Amino acid sequence: MDEQPVTSHLTPLQGARDGQVYFQAHEVSAMLRNIAGSWSSSSADGDPVWDSPGQDPVTLDGPTVQTLxxxxxxxxxxxxxxCISMTSADPANPSQHRADEAGSAPQDESTDATALEHGALLLGTAERVFATFTGHRHDTDLSRQVIxxxxxxxDDPATYGEQLEAFAEKFRERLEAAYADYGPGRAHAAQDGRYVLAGQPEGLIVWERLSAIRSRIRLKIAWSHSDLPVSMLDDMAQAWGMTL
Structure with missing residues (x-):
């Protein structure tokens, strides 16, 4: 890639009084992803990973470029x-901040009931879509934990069903291939008990959440705050063709 496309993605913020130049975080992260994508394409095509006027082009071997x-x-x-973690709290809700400072917030019965209802909605949707791919019986206890x-x-479990169904329809061939390679009874699934969620209906939700940047980050944050093993999520990412 050349120099111009990199800098053109950034817009300096105005009004800084300390003499420093600042950029919006989302522009910086987008720039990094743009460079990463360009490097990956360059390594696949055999082109230089960096080509700046007046300097020798930088060419690296494929594996090194992919790692970078x-x-x-x-x-x-x-x-x-x-950034999401910093802005996830509601500044207009002081009670939330007090609860966070205390380390935990008491939950009443209505909150618990709502959580159970949302979980049931999500699992019911996942089971319905999962059944269009396989009739495999799943571990309901594991499903409840992951859900x-x-x-x-x-954001809204009540309307998420349409989103999951649209995802399954759009990526049906890719999902069928993933189930063929990592689903129940497949060789990959037998490797030390890995890829267990590929045989679970909630695995569909995991793959859907992994398929977009913001939802993937939210999933990683939620997962990191749970007792579920990180390897379980990493396996699903690998089965979907990505790394976390």
């Missing part, structure tokens, strides 16, 4: 994750 691209993509994810975490990465 992954590092940039992960750094972009970290920036977005930190509780996934619900934290979904």
């Amino acid at each position: 691209a992954q590092v940039l993509a992960r750094q972009a994810d970290q920036i977005d994750m930190q 509780e975490v996934l619900a934290q990465a979904i």
Whole structure:
């Protein structure tokens, strides 16, 4: 890639009084992903990863370029994750901040009931769509544990069904291939109990959440705050053709 497309993605913020130049975080993370994508394409095509006027082009071997691209993509994810975490609290709700400072907030019965209702909605939707791919029986206890975490990465469980169905329809061939490789009874699934969520209906929700940047970051944050093993999410990302 050349120099111009990189700098053209950034717009300096006006009004800084300390003499420093600042940029919006989302522009920086987008720039990093743009560079990572360009590097990946360049390595695949055999082109230089950096070509600046008046300087010798920089050419690296494919594996090295891919590693560097992954590092940039992960750094972009970290920036977005930190920004989401910083803005996730409601500044207009002082009681929320007091509860956060105390370390935990008491939940009443209505809150628990709502959480159970949302979980049931999500699992019912996932089971219905999952049945269009396989009739495999799943572990309902595991489903409840994972759904509780996934619900934290979904804005409105009541309307999420349409979104999941649209995802399954758009990526049906890719999902069928993933189930063929990693689903129940497949060779990959037998490797030390890995890819267990590929045989679970809630695995569809995991793949849907992984398919967009913001939802992927929200999923990673929710997962990191749970007791579920990180390897379980990493396996699903790998089965979907990405790394976290």
